[in-house]
Amino acid sequence: MITSIQGTLTAATPLHAIVELNGLGYEVNVPVTTAEKLPALGAIVRLHTHVIYREDAQTLYGFATAAERDFFRLMIEHVTGIGPKSALTIMSRLSLPLLEGAIRAGDIATLAKCPGIGKKTAERLVVELKTKVGGTGLAGAMSSAETGDGASATPADTRQRDAVSALVALGYKTADADQSVRRAALALGATASTEKLIKKALGG
Secondary structure (H helix, E strand, O other), rough: OEEEEEEEEEEEEEEEEEEEEEEEEEEEEHHHEEEEEOOOOOEEEEEEEEEEEEEEEEEEEEEEHHHHHHHHHHHHHHOOOOOOOHHHHHHOOHHHHHHHHHHHHHHHHHOOOOOOHHHHHHHHHHHHHHOOOOOOHOOOOHHHEEEEEEEOOHHHHHHHHHHHHHHHHHHOOOOHHHHHHHHHHHHHOOOOOHHHHHHHHHHO
């Protein structure tokens, strides 16, 4: 199985990336949350991948981190009604820390707001994945084994999640708050404090 790909980024859209390696261009399906982190065209990029083989096609899915790739696998392998397209839609709407937090908290309302995901599918996400996310289940174990990073919830994840919660308390919609904080984190770097993330997200 192809677990990662590294090469030159030659094209990118919010849902696709073309990575050239040894003279071949690989089309990789990515969620928006990964597309946001892609480097400039012509730069070297490394994506953690999952390949789905079918009789008529081989489809490559790529993610910025191993934890995101593993969460994608969990959804398509353990949740009835969630296929690759639906899983990418979910991961395009909300960042991994927020998704894991919503699942652990049983926050059906937040999950159900993802495009194409109704209440029943959101409930299945919680039931099937609640014990598998957040560093204590399969996702955390796989990430730790493959990357040596330990649990998937890092201090940076926690700060971003706290910043999102603060914006929601100020009246932001969860998805909008998450997107604003992701952009702030990209601009400020992984070590930015919760307070600086909030200020940046608010336009400060």
